[in-house]
Amino acid sequence: MKSLRILAIESSCDETAAAVVEDGRKILSSVINSQVAEHRQYGGVVPEIASRRHTENIVPVVEEALEQAGCSLEEIDKVAVTAAPGLIGALLVGVNYAKGLAMASGKPLIPVHHIRGHIAANYLAHPDLKPPFLCLVVSGGHSHIVEVKDYTQFHIIGKTRDDAAGEAFDKCARAMGFPYPGGIYIDKAAQKGDPKKYRLPTPRVEGAPYDFSFSGLKTAVINLLHNASQKGEAVDVDSLAASFQRTICENLVDHLEKAALESGYQVIVAAGGVSANSGLRSRLEKMCGRHKWKLYLPPLSLCGDNAAMIGAQAYYEQLVYPSAGWDLNAAASKPIDTSF
Numbered sequence: 001m002k003s004l005r006i007l008a009i010e011s012s013c014d015e016t017a018a019a020v021v022e023d024g025r026k027i028l029s030s031v032i033n034s035q036v037a038e039h040r041q042y043g044g045v046v047p048e049i050a051s052r053r054h055t056e057n058i059v060p061v062v063e064e065a066l067e068q069a070g071c072s073l074e075e076i077d078k079v080a081v082t083a084a085p086g087l088i089g090a091l092l093v094g095v096n097y098a099k100g101l102a103m104a105s106g107k108p109l110i111p112v113h114h115i116r117g118h119i120a121a122n123y124l125a126h127p128d129l130k131p132p133f134l135c136l137v138v139s140g141g142h143s144h145i146v147e148v149k150d151y152t153q154f155h156i157i158g159k160t161r162d163d164a165a166g167e168a169f170d171k172c173a174r175a176m177g178f179p180y181p182g183g184i185y186i187d188k189a190a191q192k193g194d195p196k197k198y199r200l201p202t203p204r205v206e207g208a209p210y211d212f213s214f215s216g217l218k219t220a221v222i223n224l225l226h227n228a229s230q231k232g233e234a235v236d237v238d239s240l241a242a243s244f245q246r247t248i249c250e251n252l253v254d255h256l257e258k259a260a261l262e263s264g265y266q267v268i269v270a271a272g273g274v275s276a277n278s279g280l281r282s283r284l285e286k287m288c289g290r291h292k293w294k295l296y297l298p299p300l301s302l303c304g305d306n307a308a309m310i311g312a313q314a315y316y317e318q319l320v321y322p323s324a325g326w327d328l329n330a331a332a333s334k335p336i337d338t339s340f
């Protein structure tokens with residue numbers, strides 16, 4: 001059977017990315033232009049700047065993705081794009097560009113949900129991975145425990161009530177004096193610190209055993225730093241980072257374990273930027289080792305935002321939804337269990 005090549009575009013936050021993916025499993029090229037250095041000076045993503053940079057970068061990034069894949073636009077079968085969720089101005093750049101490209105070249109247009117894409121990053125790295133499985137999605141904007149019933153069928157078992165895991169990492173990192181995005185700096189500092197030195201509140205949501213709440217934990221870290229600074233006391237930042245990381249990862253893995261035991265899933269998958277965290281990865285390995293469950297982790301190169309993961313998910317979307325209409329619009333928020 002002839003293979004299917006998808007050109008995928010991702011612009012939901014501060015990375016302009018394009019990739020060519022074959023049959024949802026093979027990366028022919030993956031180009032990422034990150035704006036992180038520019039946003040860092042403001043301590044976070046400035047949406048207006050992100051949109052402008054996407055507009056400037058999208059043409060060269062797509063051209064480079066085609067060139068690296070060694071194929072022309074004519075050799076592409078379908079055009080995929082992240083259409084939700086994300087920063088609306090940023091998403092619109094990708095969606096409108098993809099629409100124009102698909103319309104001008106007469107190719108079908110496949111909209112992809114960004115979080116479905118993060119989950120699909122695992123299909124690129126693990127040829128044997130197939131739904132059903134239970135997935136912990138932890139990114140800058142989302143923390144979900146998701147039942148992946150099939151490639152395009154999702155059911156949310158647990159979610160955050162306030163901050164996402166990545167948001168908690170980034171806000172605490174900022175309070176500790178690390179640059180944006182701070183998750184990776186906490187990860188590095190934590191490796192040098194004592195995870196039991198600071199007692200931090202364990203987040204819990206009454207009556208919702210699989211839901212998360214990280215704002216209290218974040219406030220506790222910020223208050224601890226503030227109080228110490230007012231009293232002129234030194235804080236052992238490495239140990240605070242280690243204590244924070246231990247608390248949040250313990251909570252994520254504890255809820256995931258309960259959800260897996262309750263639902264009977266024995267295949268566990270992680271996805272999203274925070275799945276790069278070394279503390280989280282080793283906790284997941286220990287939990288799955290204890291229960292003899294199969295664990296799939298995305299490689300570090302596919303944890304963060306990229307377009308290859310969008311191309312992977314798009315392959316499975318187009319088997320069910322062959323093409324979107326030209327009235328496709330971007331959406332800042334959209335539940336993972338709804339289609340376009």
Ligand code: KG4
Pocket residue numbers: 013118138139140141142165166167169170181182183184187272273274275276277278303304305
């Ligand atoms: O999935 P992602 O690239 O973007 C969104 O869709 O939100 O996730 C970005 C998040 C940021 O909050 C970043 O700090 C976090 O992933 N992150 C990490 C690590 N690497 C990235 N958090 C903890 N430890 C890491 N090693």
Ligand code: ZN
Pocket residue numbers: 114118139140272273304305
């Ligand atoms: Zn993402």
